[in-house]
Amino acid sequence: MQIEERYSRQILFSGIGSDGQARIAASRAVIIGCGALGAIEAETLARAGVGRLTLVDRDFVEESNLQRQIMFEESDARNRLPKAIAAARRISRVNSSIEVEPVVEDVNFDNIEEIIRGADVVLDGTDNFETRFLINDACVRARVPWIYGAAVGSYGLTMTITPDEGPCLRCVLESLPEPGSGETCDTAGVIMPIISIIASIQSVEALKLMAAQKDKLHRSLVRVDVWDFSISRIDLSGIVDRSACVACGRREFEFLIGSARQVTTTLCGRNSVQIARSGRTKIDFTDLARRLKPLGKVEFNDFLLRFRVEDYDITVFRDARSIIRGTTDQAIARGLYARYIGA
Amino acid sequence: MVIIVNGETKEVEDSIAVADLIISLGLKPERLAVEVNRAIIRRAAWSSALLAEGDRVEIVNFVGGGEIVMPQL
Numbered sequence: 254m255q256i257e258e259r260y261s262r263q264i265l266f267s268g269i270g271s272d273g274q275a276r277i278a279a280s281r282a283v284i285i286g287c288g289a290l291g292a293i294e295a296e297t298l299a300r301a302g303v304g305r306l307t308l309v310d311r312d313f314v315e316e317s318n319l320q321r322q323i324m325f326e327e328s329d330a331r332n333r334l335p336k337a338i339a340a341a342r343r344i345s346r347v348n349s350s351i352e353v354e355p356v357v358e359d360v361n362f363d364n365i366e367e368i369i370r371g372a373d374v375v376l377d378g379t380d381n382f383e384t385r386f387l388i389n390d391a392c393v394r395a396r397v398p399w400i401y402g403a404a405v406g407s408y409g410l411t412m413t414i415t416p417d418e419g420p421c422l423r424c425v426l427e428s429l430p431e432p433g434s435g436e437t438c439d440t441a442g443v444i445m446p447i448i449s450i451i452a453s454i455q456s457v458e459a460l461k462l463m464a465a466q467k468d469k470l471h472r473s474l475v476r477v478d479v480w481d482f483s484i485s486r487i488d489l490s491g492i493v494d495r496s497a498c499v500a501c502g503r504r505e506f507e508f509l510i511g512s513a514r515q516v517t518t519t520l521c522g523r524n525s526v527q528i529a530r531s532g533r534t535k536i537d538f539t540d541l542a543r544r545l546k547p548l549g550k551v552e553f554n555d556f557l558l559r560f561r562v563e564d565y566d567i568t569v570f571r572d573a574r575s576i577i578r579g580t581t582d583q584a585i586a587r588g589l590y591a592r593y594i595g596a
Numbered sequence: 597m598v599i600i601v602n603g604e605t606k607e608v609e610d611s612i613a614v615a616d617l618i619i620s621l622g623l624k625p626e627r628l629a630v631e632v633n634r635a636i637i638r639r640a641a642w643s644s645a646l647l648a649e650g651d652r653v654e655i656v657n658f659v660g661g662g663e664i665v666m667p668q669l
Contacts, residue, residue, distance in 0.1 A: 382658075405659040420636075425629045426658050427639050474629070474656055485603065487654050491635050 259350075260302050273464030274302065280373040280463040281305035285360055285388060287336040288312075289443070290402050291378025292324040293452035294459070298376075299344045301460060305352045306344065309368060310336035311359040311527070312576070313557060313568060321445040333568070335556045357556060359529045359574055360384055361516060362509050365391040374459045375399035378452075382429055383508075389414065389422040390506040398462050402455040405443055407480030409451035412489070413458045413470050420492040421501040425474065447479045517583045525578040526586035534573045541569065545593060560593065569594055597649040608647070615642040617653065629656045 257264070264274050282303050284291045287310035295308055314322075314329040314336055322336075329339040341355035358364055360379075369375050369391055377400060379385060385401060392399040393416045401422055402411040414421050454475060461469045473486040496502040516529045538553040545551045549562030560567045565579040567589065575594055577586040597610050601617075608617060614637055618625055630637045631654040637645050647653065 403659045408657075408659060410656065410659055425636060425656075426627070428626070476656060483603075485654070487629075487631050487656060488634055489636070497638060 263301060268466060268469065269460070269464050273466065276465055277460065277463045278302050278304045281307070281371055282459055282463070283307040283309065283369055283372040283375045284378050285309045285368070285375060285384070286378030286380065287322075287324065287340040288318065288378055288380065289321045289323075289445070289448040290404065290452040290455070291376070292322050292340065293449055294376045294378055294456050295324065295340055295344055296347060297453065297456035298459060299348045299351060299353070301456075302348065303351060303463065305354070307354045307356060307368070307372070308337050308340045308344070309356040309358065309360060310340070311357070311529075311570075311574065312336050314339050321443065321448055332554065333557060333559060334554075335570070338556055357570060358572060359516075359527065360387065361529065362387065366395065366509070369395060369397055372397050374462045376455055376459055377401045377403070382426075385422060386429055387508040390500055390508040392416060393421050393501045394504070394506050394509065400455045400458050402451045404447045404451050407444055407447050408476075408478045409447045410474065410476050411451050411454050411458075412474045413455075413462075413472070415462075415467065415470065416501060418467075419472060420489050420495060421498060423500040424492055424495055424498045424502075425489070427499075444479070447477065450477055450479065517587060519581050519583060520576065523578070524581060525576050526580060526583055527574065527576050528586060528590045529574045530572075536569060536571055536573050538569075538571075541594070548593070562589075562593065565589055567593060597647075599647055599650065600652045602654060611646045611648070613643055614645040614647065614653075617647065618642070618655070621655070623655070623657070627658045629658065630654070631656070 260274050263269050264271050280303055282298050284294050287295065287308050295306060299306055313333045314325045316330045318325055319330060324340045324343045335357040337355035337357045341353045344353045356368060360368060365387055375388060375392055375397055377385060377388060388399055392414065396416045398415045400411065400413050403409060458470055471486065472490050473488050475486050477484050499505050518527045520527055538558045541558060542551045542553055545560050549560055551560050556571065558569045565577060568576045575590055577589055580586055597608060598605050599608055614630055618628065632645065633652055
């Protein structure tokens with residue numbers, strides 16, 4: 254396929270042109286979280302011809318994702334494919350001329366700096382504040398632009414962070430909202446249109462960054478509610494003195510400091526607990542399946558192993574990370590992990 | 597006095613502090629960013645920042661995304 258032909262409409266657009274197109278083709282974008290937002294970001298950037306696209310996600314496809322996560326199909330949910338793998342397959346079919354790299358990992362202090370290394374832009378497709386603060390720390394430290402985006406119900410928010418040039422996420426939202434501070438774990442649901450809007454704004458900001466059109470960035474906190482129909486932007490260009498900001502002012506990157514440990518997270522609204530381990534281990538599924546077979550129902554593919562025992566459904570990834578469904582009690586989950594997978 | 601909160605006029609007591617406005621609106625402070633007349637007010641200054649007649653206040657509710665409930669303004 255002729256490059257010029259493929260991207261002709263985009264090159265005709267004066268904001269991009271052939272120079273912008275060449276820059277986009279030479280760029281690398283990292284999308285962290287391949288759910289609803291990440292799907293639209295990935296598809297938009299892949300179709301736009303971003304040279305290298307890294308797709309990171311810790312989860313696998315489930316039926317309830319299909320209502321809004323446009324990269325996934327029924328067969329992905331049936332086969333419980335990791336989202337990063339299913340997304341990369343889809344994206345490679347959309348545009349075979351770009352390089353797509355799936356990363357099936359839980360983003361944490363241990364791997365974030367490696368994941369974003371060499372990126373021209375990082376796009377947020379995550380579902381929690383802790384990971385966003387981690388992305389903010391890593392991107393501010395490495396001076397990589399990143400684009401926050403989030404949506405719940407019919408409401409969404411986005412902000413583009415360009416380190417050294419404007420405020421970072423922590424200039425605006427100073428501290429991490431307390432985990433378990435009441436309302437965190439119930440489901441409010443979300444509708445597709447707000448996701449499309451927020452992810453589209455994130456994607457076009459990424460294109461501006463890659464096409465070297467920084468003066469076109471919106472430089473604000475954009476807030477949209479599609480049900481009440483309100484759109485507003487809060488100008489951030491007034492935040493000039495950033496010296497008080499712990500991340501971009503004082504350059505204290507507290508989310509990048511961690512120790513080798515087992516990290517347990519309750520997955521909101523999923524009746525599940527994730528147990529991750531830092532350090533690089535690779536699990537041999539054949540061996541583990543042989544060990545678990547007498548105890549319950551075991552099946553596995555190239556990417557994950559699923560083990561059902563009692564009322565629990567345990568999914569194990571190659572890096573020894575597990576998602577234990579059937580409880581939100583972290584102690585019970587850790588017990589099951591120790592018993593069946595290994596401490 | 598009258599101020600404008602997220603584009604809507606609102607009657608509040610004279611010289612109300614940003615912190616008290618947040619409480620009176622029944623909002624949880626952890627997920628909020630507050631802007632008054634286009635300048636972000638840092639959290640540490642919320643108690644001492646007093647509002648005046650006609651001030652334009654923007655209160656932004658940060659959301660986590662995914663399937664997490666957040667209070668809506």
